[in-house]
Amino acid sequence: xxxxxxxxxxxxxxxxxxxxxxxxxxxxxxxxxxxxxxxxxxxxxxxxxxxxxxxxxxxxxxxxxxxxxxxxxxxxxxxxxxxxxxxxxxxxxxxxxxxxxxxxxxxxxxxxxxxxxxxxxxxxxxxxxxxxxxxxxxxxxxxxxxxxxxxxxxxxxxxxxxxxxxxxxxxxxxxxxxxxxxxxxxxxxxxxxxxxxxxxxxxxxxxxxxxxxxxxxxxxxxxxxxxxxxxxxxxxxxxxxxxxxxxxxxxxxxxxxxxxxxxxxxxxxxxxxxxxxxxxxxxxxxxxx
Amino acid sequence: xxxxxxxxxxxxxxxxxxxxxxxxxxxxxxxxxxxxxxxxxxxxxxxxxxxxxxxxxxxxxxxxxxxxxxxxxxxxxxxxxxxxxxxxxxxxxxxxxxxxxxxxxxxxxxxxxxxxxxxxxxxxxxxxxxxxxxxxxxxxxxxxxxxxxxxxxxxxxxxxxxxxxxxxxxxxxxxxxxxxxxxxxxxxxxxxxxxxxxxxxxxxxxxxxxxxxxxxxxxxxxxxxxxxxxxxxxxxxxxxxxxxxxxxxxxxxxxxxxxxxxxxxxxxxxxxxxxxxxxxxxxxxxxxxxxxxxxxxxxxxxxxxxxxxxxxxxxxx
Numbered sequence: 001x002x003x004x005x006x007x008x009x010x011x012x013x014x015x016x017x018x019x020x021x022x023x024x025x026x027x028x029x030x031x032x033x034x035x036x037x038x039x040x041x042x043x044x045x046x047x048x049x050x051x052x053x054x055x056x057x058x059x060x061x062x063x064x065x066x067x068x069x070x071x072x073x074x075x076x077x078x079x080x081x082x083x084x085x086x087x088x089x090x091x092x093x094x095x096x097x098x099x100x101x102x103x104x105x106x107x108x109x110x111x112x113x114x115x116x117x118x119x120x121x122x123x124x125x126x127x128x129x130x131x132x133x134x135x136x137x138x139x140x141x142x143x144x145x146x147x148x149x150x151x152x153x154x155x156x157x158x159x160x161x162x163x164x165x166x167x168x169x170x171x172x173x174x175x176x177x178x179x180x181x182x183x184x185x186x187x188x189x190x191x192x193x194x195x196x197x198x199x200x201x202x203x204x205x206x207x208x209x210x211x212x213x214x215x216x217x218x219x220x221x222x223x224x225x226x227x228x229x230x231x232x233x234x235x236x237x238x239x240x241x242x243x244x245x246x247x248x249x250x251x252x253x254x255x256x257x258x259x260x261x262x263x264x265x266x267x268x269x270x271x272x273x274x275x276x277x278x279x280x281x282x283x284x285x286x287x288x289x
Numbered sequence: 290x291x292x293x294x295x296x297x298x299x300x301x302x303x304x305x306x307x308x309x310x311x312x313x314x315x316x317x318x319x320x321x322x323x324x325x326x327x328x329x330x331x332x333x334x335x336x337x338x339x340x341x342x343x344x345x346x347x348x349x350x351x352x353x354x355x356x357x358x359x360x361x362x363x364x365x366x367x368x369x370x371x372x373x374x375x376x377x378x379x380x381x382x383x384x385x386x387x388x389x390x391x392x393x394x395x396x397x398x399x400x401x402x403x404x405x406x407x408x409x410x411x412x413x414x415x416x417x418x419x420x421x422x423x424x425x426x427x428x429x430x431x432x433x434x435x436x437x438x439x440x441x442x443x444x445x446x447x448x449x450x451x452x453x454x455x456x457x458x459x460x461x462x463x464x465x466x467x468x469x470x471x472x473x474x475x476x477x478x479x480x481x482x483x484x485x486x487x488x489x490x491x492x493x494x495x496x497x498x499x500x501x502x503x504x505x506x507x508x509x510x511x512x513x514x515x516x517x518x519x520x521x522x523x524x525x526x527x528x529x530x531x532x533x534x535x536x537x538x539x540x541x542x543x544x545x546x547x548x549x550x551x552x553x554x555x556x557x558x559x560x561x562x563x564x565x566x567x568x569x570x571x572x573x574x575x576x577x578x579x580x581x582x583x584x585x586x587x588x589x590x591x592x593x594x595x596x597x598x599x600x601x602x603x604x605x606x
Binding site for chain 2 (some may be wrong): 009010011012014015018037038039040043044045046047048049050051052053054057058059104105107108110125138139154156157159166167168169185192193195196197198201202204205207208209213223238239242276277
């Protein structure tokens with residue numbers, strides 16, 4: 001397995017533990033990641049609100065770089081995944097828009113053809129690596145741990161663009177948690193928004209969104225939450241104390257990046273997974289393993 | 290035709306009798322053709338005559354039978370009962386969210402209508418066009434945009450499932466904003482883009498892009514896309530909001546380094562309110578997790594910058 005690796009901006013800056021733990025997962029599973037060092041930011045749905053066509057062209061440039069490498073793109077951020085899938089979906093279904101995009105890209109001698117596929121690590125583990133094969137690699141099962149999956153928005157909706165699983169009843173995280181030996185916990189809010197997109201603009205609302213889902217998961221007995229999105233991680237972990245205060249709840253729920261959870265079960269030393277960078281301590285979870 | 294017995298768990302509430310809502314279970318024999326509305330009619334006629342719900346056209350046009358089916362707002366007449374039962378092992382039927390409950394599956398939609406009305410949801414006629422001997426033509430391109438938005442049947446599904454609206458009552462919601470965009474894009478409307486300026490105080494920046502409104506709309510109106518389009522138009526507003534600062538800072542960051550610079554994005558958006566997170570920033574710094582404000586540009590950054598110049602030209606934000 002070899003991919004054009006698009007870690008996204010946050011994993012390369014504010015969430016280095018995600019970047020590191022993904023590297024450990026790839027190493028353990030023999031997945032070759034060729035980083036797209038010349039690719040630009042996906043725009044996170046924000047550049048789209050500055051200039052939608054610019055957003056489209058910048059992402060098409062990224063797709064073209066991967067196409068020239070002959071590889072599909074692997075992401076580790078739901079937001080990158082969602083934005084890129086939406087743009088690819090638009091381009092692949094609108095010949096006029098594709099031509100206009102390629103006309104702009106021609107100025108820098110780039111062309112997007114439409115061959116590339118974009119996959120989140122979660123999808124790649126299920127579709128390409130295979131969960132039964134992954135199960136065989138588990139050396140430290142998450143036995144005795146109740147895990148709350150947090151899908152959030154961008155990896156599920158809009159379903160037309162993402163085309164991976166039923167957004168109304170997703171199971172991918174649940175399947176992954178199960179093969180890693182953990183027990184999935186269901187709660188109200190696992191497919192809702194973490195609040196991050198409005199954290200800087202409508203802070204109170206964002207806090208209430210995050211805290212409500214965290215509180216629900218905690219009340220269902222979750223030992224930790226897992227998310228495929230580093231932006232959700234900021235809302236759910238970094239701001240957890242502040243958001244809990246907003247709804248006057250006593251929340252203390254550790255939140256793992258997807259790659260950290262997989263790496264742990266594959267036997268990677270917890271010390272190499274950057275848990276010390278989290279705001280909510282993972283000590284209790286790690287003591288169970 | 291093959292039938293299957295399906296368990297319907299329905300929220301019941303009779304204000305004269307019940308202190309709070311409760312659930313009642315019904316067993317219904319359904320076949321593949323039946324919708325959730327067919328099943329509800331069956332229950333009402335054969336098992337529980339007092340079960341109350343709105344319905345009218347049975348064809349996905351009037352929008353009356355919107356309700357939560359297995360947790361998500363849908364039109365009961367457009368939703369196949371067997372599909373829901375197969376997906377979730379049964380059918381949970383509840384009233385729409387974000388509106389007060391009146392009885393059983395009937396909610397008070399006045400809250401929804403109030404929000405729609407806030408956006409002046411009608412054409413403000415441009416009187417300079419009055420008396421013109423020419424037709425007031427709308428081009429195909431213009432019709433493609435506003436026509437799609439005009440498909441909205443005001444069922445309230447998007448409003449029901451809007452996550453922001455749960456916590457932010459100042460947010461007028463997806464249907465209202467989609468309706469505003471419908472008139473902004475109508476060349477016969479006198480207000481045009483002026484409508485957008487009023488939106489900044491009405492929750493234009495409260496949408497999180499959760500895409501529930503896109504997913505749950507039975508007419509494929511995609512309100513979230515309309516909201517993004519309104520935000521683009523709002524850049525000429527005389528009253529710049531924090532949302533605009535956020536977009537501008539993001540655009541600058543990608544142009545400068547090709548990547549998002551979290552530190553400068555935060556500072557440029559939050560400005561003096563950054564102080565509210567001083568404690569958090571300190572903790573992040575101690576954990577070696579505070580993003581650096583200095584980000585090295587990606588290799589070939591000149592390609593990104595030349596695309597900025599090409600596309601934005603003189604209107605660079």
